[in-house]
Amino acid sequence: MHPVPCRVHSVVRELEDTFTLELDPPGDGWEFAPGQFTMLYAFGIGEVPISISGDPSDSSRIVQTIRAVGPVTDALTAVSPGDFVGVRGPYGTSWPTGSAEGRDLLIITGGIGLAPLRPAILEVLDHRDRYDNITLLYGARSPGELLFAEELQEWRGRFDLEVLITVDRGDQVWRGPVGVVTSLIGRASFDPESAVAFVCGPEIMMRFTIQELLSRGFTDDRLHISMERNMKCGIGLCGHCQLGPFFVCKDGPIFRCSEMGDTCWTREV
Amino acid sequence: MSEAFDLLVDQPFFKGMTEDQIRVVAETATPVSYREGEFIFFEGGKADSCFLILDGGVALGLEKPGHGPTAILTLHAGDLLGWSWLYPPYRWSYNAHIHVDTKAIRFDGPRLKEAADADPVLGYELMKRFTDMLVKRMQSIRIQLLDVYSTPR
Structure with a gap:
């Protein structure tokens, strides 16, 4: 402690x-x-x-x-x-990279949500041959607010990783997509019957992303999200980070959507 | 079969419609292509068509005085562009600027409306698809307005 x-x-x-x-x-x-x-x-x-x-x-x-x-x-x-x-x-819990082996992996993130996903991206790229298509969909507020911009550029140059980036607000020089990150999902290459998705970002963005993925044939046992609550002890003792029946610090922050049930959608939890 | 029919029949936008219905829609359709930098239409211009994007990218935007063109939303393969042709005053609300070379299907608005009026079942199928697109577009804009990535101070 x-x-x-x-x-x-x-x-x-x-x-x-x-x-x-x-x-x-x-x-x-x-x-x-x-x-x-x-x-x-x-x-x-x-x-x-x-x-x-x-x-x-x-x-x-x-x-x-x-x-x-x-x-x-x-x-x-x-x-x-x-x-x-x-x-x-x-x-806390971790991104289940092993569950995506032999499948397409869809990584969807927004804003600073890219930070907790970066280790997972580096790990799957380290073992690239274990996965089928890997796609990173990233949304940011503006072109000047892209986190890890140089590394994103590097990743975009790889032939074994599809990277699509969108911003909420373009500027005079931005030539890429403008719109929410869910608008990129239709452009990604994945098999919705078997792919695994890791999602991290503001909760509103994650809820819309989950809806969009489910509407495209994903099942919630293959959807993993990172939740955030006010943590204090970090080891499941104090209860500060309680989210329904879970303590985010101990049971999360990474949750499988099927385990969460309606907790994602319940008001004021 | 026309070239337009062949292009339309596999488009997700028309999934669930009968071949006969798609054939009627195809009679109002023309394949078009645009080069990067071109404009398909400008804000205030007469709106008499809509477009199904097959490949490429189109930015919807407005001119901000002193700031030049500003993109609000970009559309890509599978997206439908334009609904101002459906409702008065039949004027475009935005500029449509080609971001990257684009292939699309252009639909003649008045002829499509005539076909929908003549066959309400077809009209209903089309309207379901247009409203689905409108709802999704509106939800996206709402999330953009929420500015979810801003710093929570």
Whole structure:
């Protein structure tokens, strides 16, 4: 339960309010699974859950992408190399990459939702031969707010990965799609009878994405989403992150839609 | 069979319609193609047709004074472009700008309406498809308006 002090190795500004921290892990053998998170502690200010956005095959750094949305994340994004932050974890469930082996994999994300999916993308690309078509559909607010823009460009250049990007608002130079991320689903190559989908983004976006995938023949046992609630302990004790019958920190954050039942659609849960 | 019929019969938009119905629709249809940079129509112009996009991309947008053209939505293969021909004052509400070379089917609006008036069953089938598209387009715009990716301060 105690945060372990970890030294900040580097800070990369991704967007105006979004930063990636690379931390020195507390010891040898630090491992995580794609989709897991840590509780990051800004000393003297507070602790927040942050998704791990690094490469799961690289244990030399803890990589976390943080958007500044409040006092704790403001403090975490203001750190400099050499500073220390507290780390607990990794915690939570992970993207079931194994369940997609031998099938098409559809990865649908929006905004900062790309960060918790990045480790899964890197993992499946590391073992590319195990999967059929892999498609990444990404929606952002504007062309200037594409997370990991350089890496997206790299991925778009690959012949074994289909990447489609849309923005809610275009600008004078944007030549790509404008519209919501669900509008890209019809352009992706996948077999709805067997494909697996990983979805991460704002809940409204995820609900519309689930509806669209179900209407195209997906079944909810092959749909996996990442949920977010206000976490405190990170290990299923305090109940802060309760979502219906689940604790998001322990039973999630990655859920199979069929396990969630109507929880996704229930008001004020 | 006409070239238009052959193109239409496999389009998801017409799934569930009979071949006879598609044949009637095909009589109002012409294959068209546009090059990147061209405009299919401009805001305020007379709206007398709609388009089913077969390949390529079209940006719907408006001119913002001092900002030039701004895309609101892009349409791609399988999408239907244009419903201003259905309702008065029969004027386009947006510019339709070709983003990438595009192939489409152009439907003659007045002739399509005549065919729908003459055969209400066909008219109902068409209207179901148009309203489905309208509802989906409206839902998308609502999500865009919600600005779901903005920073929650």
